[in-house]
Amino acid sequence: MTDFKKISTLLLSCALTAAFTPSRAQEAPKPDDPALKIYRAVPTKVNDLVHTKLDVRFDYKKRYLYGKEWVTLKPHFYPTDSLRLDAKGMDLKNISVVKNGKNIPLKFTYEDSLSVAIKLDKVYRNNESYTIYIDYTAKPNELKQKGSAAINDAKGLYFINPDGTEKDKPTQIWTQGETESASAWFLTIDKPSQKTTDEISMTVPAKYVTLSNGRLALQKTNTDGTRTDTWKMELPHSPYLFMMAVGDFKIYKDKWRNKEVNYYLEPKYAPYAKEIFGFTPEVIEFYSKTLGVDYPWNKYSQIVVRDYVSGAMENTTATLHGEYVQATHRELIDAYYNNGRSTIVHELFHQWFGDYVTAESWSNLTVNESFANFSETIWAEHKYGKDVADEHNHDDMLTYLRSADGKTKNLVRFYYADKEDVFDAVTYQKGGRILNMLRNYLGDAAFFKGLNIYLKTNAFKNGEAQQLRLAFEEASGLDLNWYFNQWYYGAGHPALNISYKWDDATKTQTVYLQQTQDGQTFKLPMAIDIYAGGKKERHKVWMNDKADTLTFHVASKPDLVNVDGDKILLAKKTDNKTIDEFSYQYFNAPLYMDRYEAIEAAAANQKEKPNQKIIIAALKDKYYGLRIKAIKALNLTNDDVRNAALPVLTSLAKTDDNTLARAAAIIALGKLKMAGNLTLFKESLNSQSYAVQGAALTGIGLLDPAQALPLAKGFEKDNKGALTTAIFGLYAANGGNDQWPYVxxxxxxxxxxxxxxxxxxxxxxxGRVEKPEYAQQGIAQLKEFGVKYKMYGADQFVTQQMLDIKAKRTQMNDTASANAADDVIKAMAVAK
Structure with a gap:
């Protein structure tokens, strides 16, 4: 599943808390919640799934699935005469045991429409299997199940525009199994600790394409305008990884070695399939070689669907993506690693970590999701270079540090209010960083050997963090209990204060390290690099106590003492270097984070020459991400900074080879409102990049809105991304009745x-549009927004906006709109 990660970075919580009410966003369970005192054990195995055979057809009008199922099981160890299957919100018409080709009805009790207790025809032992036949109807739209921050709905089976009434939206069906929603469309033991082979036959309108796990074994054309596709999955996997998708998709056929690699897209995006997904075989090859375990399944397909409830889902052999990865050539010009590509590699790594070896319980979700998060960094390093990887890794750490989860939640979590709560910044971002730290500590050879041992030992089975520890210990020969105890089975992170003292008389450099966080002391192995006399000397040290004092004898006063020289620790650091030391760090230390930290330090006080030197130099940094950071950090109200930056910004705006950096430079120039830049902005409107066009249009709008409005009109038929945002912003700030329909x-x-x-x-x-009917359209949209996203505090935000709208509409003598705004204010108050 795409990380909690990409929906903030996917997830909205950052945007929401900035715009609305942080206290309401993603409310955490209260410490005294009784559910937090329940130990979440791995579910007891009474019966084991062996094989699941489904024959399903769909009622688009009713939003039903009509299913026939044959599920083969056997007792796990102890003899049993009973079976419990998860079955959410279904009509159960027949449950029988299959004997000599005949269905013998069984007694069953359907409890709370969530699970069914079945009395078997006899006592079965673990050396014999049995097959249960079930005739049922699934009614997903009548099922009310709680979602999570990462997965915002849990009804399992989704009918998208089934009646074809929504303009420009395709008709589709797709499934979402994680966490335990597969049992909303077929009966199963819906736990990650179960594994089963499967066969799924789907009867669908003949015009549609289908996709499921495994191989397409058979297609049969029926006389009623339908077709039955049979998909077979001949290797075992967990029920939450089952999938189906049905719709009008174009298939681009690729391959890795001798295996199918296919991309399913809406027809209008089919020409861009290779641009969107074409690097997939290269990633499969990289992961196969890195892990020493070749891609373990018969095929790999990726499909993009509408209205998906998360970012993406790693269904075995058939990953399902939300539509945000779908893009045209022009949109892909502005694509960067975090924008879709990291999700593609994240889900692919799950085919090993999550599908091939699956977390045995949601408490151990880290062995699925932390690894998928980690994979994004290693691919970025391999494909795009260490700067991109380090930026990605650092951004993830910041997401974790900004979350409310870090101080109290263990990575392996046996106590939680709801299984959905485990999908958070601890499991994703912290977990990925923990693995990157361990890789740094062990070295690549031992680390990846450990992953190889873990995968081979637990292939097609389930894993947990202790098995991971044992694999790393076997590979490295090192005891790692200390590491797993503090990072996997403990909560929080160090808050590290670093200060320095040089004694010229004794030629001694002292480094003072202090952990200021409450709670446990972290053991921190780290590198300290000392730059002196034109040379760098590395010291590998351990911080074992809350406060440590380290001394080093150096021939001359160091130009720089660089604590955490690999910039790999998960810590909130306060590093008390001087600006001259940060300047030396920017120009001499090698890593992305060395330069990042220097830019951060320099941005604070740009009146000083050393600060200016760093910021201006960073405008030409070799990595576009740091060029953008420097551009955004510029204090252009300072004459010296502005005079030094202007020629560089102008050059970047014209010639930077990265469109996002060009756009950032244009935005910075636009804020200066200098008439001399108008020609540059107009020329930039001819770019193929939506980001550059959007920045240029915004710049023109700041200089001359009257000139910008007709220019924006010319882009209404072809705009995406940043250009859409720019038109919307220009119209919202300066437009009137003519621009309202677009807004x-x-x-x-x-x-x-x-x-x-x-x-x-x-x-x-x-608040200001002239036509009352337009104002009331806006009020209705805002009301809908406030109600729908009340959980994020949107209702409070909308109330504040309505007070302003009411006042403005009253001044305009628009009583009807003012009353409509007042009604919304009252409705929001009642909603609380």
Whole structure:
């Protein structure tokens, strides 16, 4: 599953808490919640799944699945005469045991429409299997199940535009099994500790394409305009990894070695399939070689669907992506690693960590999701270089440090209020960072040998963190209990204060390390690099106590003492270097984070020459991400900074080979509102990059809105991403009745993230647009937004906006709109 990670980075919580009420966003369970006192044991195995055979067809009008199922099981160890299957919100018509080709009905009790207790026809022992036949109807739209921060719905089976009434939206069916929603569309033991082979036959309108796990074994054309596709999965996997998808998809056929690699896209995106997914075989090869375990399944398909409830899902052999990875050539010009590509590699790594070896319980989700998060960094390093990898790794750490979860939640978590709560920044971002630290500590050879041992030992079975520890210990010969105890079975992270003292008389450099966090003391192995006399000397040290004093004899005063020289620790660091030391670090230390830290330090006080030197130099950094950071950090109100930066910004705006850096430079120039840049902005409108065009249009709008409005009109038929945002912002700030339809339609059809980003601008225009009917359209949209995202505090935000809208509409003598705004204010109050 795409990490909690990509939906903040996927997930909205950052945008929401910035715009709305942080206290309401992602409310954590209270410490006295009784559910937090329940030990979440691995479910007891009474029966084991062996094989699951499904024959299903769909009722698009009713949103039903009509299913026939044959599930083969055997007792795990002890004899049993009973079976319990998970079955959420179904009509159960027949449950029988299959004997000599005949169905013998069994007695069963359907409990709370969640699970069914079945009395078997006899006592079975673990050397004999039995097959149960079930005739059932699944009704997903009538099922009410709680989702999570990472997976916002849990009804298992989704009908998208089934009646074809939504314009420009395809008709699709798809499934989402994680965590335990597979049992909303077929009966099973819906636990990750179960594994089964499967066969799924889908009867669908003949015009549609299907996808499921494994291989397409048979296609049969029926006389009623339907077709039955049979998919067979001949290696065992967990029920939550079962999938189906049905719809009008174009298939681009690729391959890795002799195996199928296919990409399923909506027809209008089919021409870009290779651009979107074409690097997949290269990633499969890299992961296979790195892990020493070849891709273990018969095929790998990726499919993009509408209205997906998360970022992506690693169904075995058939990953399902949300539509945000779908893009045209022009959109892909501005694509960067975090924008879709990291999700693609994240889900692919799950085919080993999560599918081939599966967490035995949600408490141990780290052995699935932390590894998928980790994989994003190693691929970035391999493909794009260490700067990209280090940026990605650091961004993940910041996401974790900013979350409310870090101080109290263990990585391996046996106590939680709901299994969905485990999908968080601890499991994803912290877990990925922990693995990167362990890789640094052990070295690549031992680390990846450990992964190889873990995968081979537990192939097609289940794993947990202790098995991972044993694999790393076998590979390295080192005891790692200390590491797993503090990082996997303990909560929090160090807050590390670093200070320095040089004694010229004794030629002694002292480094003072202090952990200031409450709670446990962390053992921290680290590198300290001392730069002196034109040379770097590395010292490998351990911090074992809350406060440690380290001394080093150096021939001359160091130019730089670089604590955590590999920039790999998971810690909130306060590093008390001087700006001259940070300057030396920027120009001489090798890593992305060395330069990042120096830019951060320099940004604080740009009146000083050393600070200016760093910031101006960073505008030409070799990595575009740091060029952008420097551009955004510039204090252009300072004459010296502005005068030094202007020629560099102009050059970047014209010639930078990265479109995002070019756009950032144009945005910075636009904020200066210098008429001399108008020609540059107009020329930039000819770029193929939406980001560059959007920045240029914004710049023109800041200089001359009257000139910008007709230019924006010319882009209404072809705009995406940053250009759409720029048109929306320009119209919302400066437009009127003529521009309202574009603003309203854009907001109405926006992605979830874009709605959060643009709701304030919609409210501003709603308050001043001339036509009352337009104002009331805006008020209705804002109301819907406030109600739908109340859990994030959107209701409070909408109430604040409505007070302003009401006042403005009253001044305009628009009583109807003012009353409509007042009604929303009252409705929001009642909603609380």
């Amino acid at each position: 309203y339609d854009t907001f109405t059809n926006a992605t979830l993230q874009n709605k959060f980003n643009s709701v304030r601008a919609l409210a501003e225009m709603t």
